[in-house]
Amino acid sequence: MSNTSPNFITSSLGKKYLMGFTGLFLIVFLVVHVCINACIYFNDSGVTYNMVAGFMANNIIMRILEVGLFLGIVLHVVQALILTLQNNKARPQKYAVQNSAASSTWYSRSMGLLGTLLLMFLVVHLANFWVPTKVAVFNGEEHNTFESLKPVFSNPLILTVYLLGLVSLLYHLLHGFQSAFQTFGLNHKKYTPFIKAFGFWYSVIIVLLFASMPVTMFLGLIK
Amino acid sequence: MxxxxxxxxxxxxxxxxxxxxxxxxxxxxxxxxxxxxxxxxxxxxxxxxxxxxxxxxxxxxxxxxxxxxxxxxxxxxxxxxxxxxxxxxxxxxxxxxxxxxxxxxxxxxxxxxxxKDLAVDRSSFERIQAKGGFISVNTGTAQDANCLPIPKNDADASFNAAACIGCGACVATCKNASAMLFVAAKVSQFALLPQGKIEATARVKNMVAQMDLEGFGSCTNTGACEVECPQGITLENIARMNREYLVANCKD
Structure with missing residues (x-):
């Protein structure tokens, strides 16, 4: 058997590994993000929160990781776009009748849509918080990140956008978490049920934690 | 009635x-x-x-x-x-x-x-199969079972993968028209057996390359193929192929 040696990274499986890898990287990032946000629950007028946020904004290692994070998001999005376009081409003539619900969950089939909603949410999210922080750093001003949360989350419209963004995140994670392990070939009758259960609870808990923050701010419970 | x-x-x-x-x-x-x-x-x-x-x-x-x-x-x-x-x-x-x-x-x-009408050309499956869905050497006639010990679990998993009849229901069902379940069954069938391990690296690389060349979509792990497969081929086979492909590309 001769070896035709196809290009690993551009092969369909290579693209999938990259999707899984960047996906897991973003899943780890969400844990860091939620831990930092949770500092608002010290309820000390944002002293602890601002300390941690200041560390994240000024520490050189965090700055480098931030570049890695954006690279991860861009790779995840670009690969998803390429894969979606290729997958659409694989079935030019659609079915007149298709009973997809009989064999798979709607969210496993809607990762592209959920991802697009997440990306739209991300633009709003970055415009709300990330951009003002960067502008302050650029101008050499002191930026009270905690105080900047209040006007944003007192707006019911923005609160709704955030909650909808989190619903998209929930379903994206419900499929994505366990899917990444399958892509890396980690499917074992002993461990896969644990991975699936862990992925489910990870998705639910992280989304509930994220949702609790704008809600408590909106209700004025965080001073 | x-x-x-x-x-x-x-x-x-x-x-x-x-x-x-x-x-x-x-x-x-x-x-x-x-x-x-x-x-x-x-x-x-x-x-x-x-x-x-x-x-x-x-x-x-x-x-x-x-x-x-x-x-x-x-x-x-x-x-x-x-x-x-x-x-x-x-x-x-x-x-x-x-x-x-x-x-x-x-x-x-x-x-x-x-x-024509409901008949489709599935020779793309044949071409994938021809890229490595076989063992190149003659493995001889059936030998004494004790000559070549194979763990029962591996033998069973290989047999279950070999049950794939290549009908293409996995492709028809998949939202991406992906042939992963078919190719994974054909790769697994040999990868699990000592006779098939010798060519495992080239096999998975070549079959995946041909699969991509034929214009099948990629796998998004929805699991629909597994549900509709008449032979009960499982997603574990796709995971095995993902693993084989990763290892094969790390090796050379």
């Missing part, structure tokens, strides 16, 4: 060739027995069409006992119809109700062009 008392409305995809546009055509059928297979109902419809000097509906079939992998119909939006674990030929009319409207379409994929 007694014989011959089902009346159905069939909406069947008619298409003269891959190059021409197709469409769903409505055919009422009467006097169908619930004990008939789905394909026997097609035989009756075709006899009626021939007697009216109309062109019969072309559909693939061969053994009609669920093992050859030839029959290929998407029935009411599901590959091989509403039942799981069977091919179209093993589907019986008792799975439907009198008065039902049944929509029948061919497998739809870029890599499975329509030949």
């Amino acid at each position: 007694s014989h011959g008392n089902m009346n159905l409305t069939l909406k069947i995809w008619r298409q003269n060739s891959a190059k021409e546009q197709g469409q769903l055509v409505t055919y009422p059928v009467t006097g169908i027995s619930p004990d008939m297979s789905f394909l026997e109902m097609f035989d009756i419809l075709n006899e009626q069409l021939v007697s009216k000097n109309e062109s019969p509906i072309v559909f693939d079939h061969d053994c009609r006992e669920g093992i050859c992998g030839m029959c290929s119909m998407v029935i009411n939006g599901r590959a091989h119809g509403p039942k799981t674990g069977i091919t179209t030929c093993q589907l019986h009319m008792r799975s439907f109700k009198d008065g039902d409207t049944i929509v029948v379409e061919p497998w739809r994929a870029q890599a499975f062009p329509v030949i």
Whole structure:
């Protein structure tokens, strides 16, 4: 058997590994993000929160990781776009009748849509918080990140956008978490049920934690 | 239910060739027995069409006992119809109700062009198979079982993968028209056995390369293929192929 040696990274499986890898990287990032946000629950007028946020904004290692994070998001999005376009081409003539619900969950089939909603949410999210922080750093001003949360989350419209963004995140994670392990070939009758259960609870808990923050701010419970 | 008392409305995809546009055509059928297979109902419809000097509906079939992998119909939006674990030929009319409207379409994929009506060209599967779905050396006649010890679990998993009949229901069902379950079964079947391990690296690389070349979509792990596979090929095989491909590309 001769070896035709196809290009690993551009092969369909290579693209999938990259999707899984960047996906897991973003899943780890969400844990860091939620831990930092949770500092608002010290309820000390944002002293602890601002300390941690200041560390994240000024520490050189965090700055480098931030570049890695954006690279991860861009790779995840670009690969998803390429894969979606290729997958659409694989079935030019659609079915007149298709009973997809009989064999798979709607969210496993809607990762592209959920991802697009997440990306739209991300633009709003970055415009709300990330951009003002960067502008302050650029101008050499002191930026009270905690105080900047209040006007944003007192707006019911923005609160709704955030909650909808989190619903998209929930379903994206419900499929994505366990899917990444399958892509890396980690499917074992002993461990896969644990991975699936862990992925489910990870998705639910992280989304509930994220949702609790704008809600408590909106209700004025965080001073 | 007694014989011959089902009346159905069939909406069947008619298409003269891959190059021409197709469409769903409505055919009422009467006097169908619930004990008939789905394909026997097609035989009756075709006899009626021939007697009216109309062109019969072309559909693939061969053994009609669920093992050859030839029959290929998407029935009411599901590959091989509403039942799981069977091919179209093993589907019986008792799975439907009198008065039902049944929509029948061919497998739809870029890599499975329509030949005519419900028959599609699945030679893309053959070309993938030819890239490595075999062992190059003669492994001889059956030897004493103790000469070549193979763990029972591996032997069973290999046998289960080898049960793939290459019908293409996985491709037809997948939202991406991906052939991963088929290729994974063919890769797994050999990867699990000592005779197949020698060529495992080249096999998985070449078969995946051919799969991509044929224009199948990629896997998004929805798991639909596993549900619709008449032979019960599992997603564990896809995971095994993902693993094999990763290891193969790390090696060289």
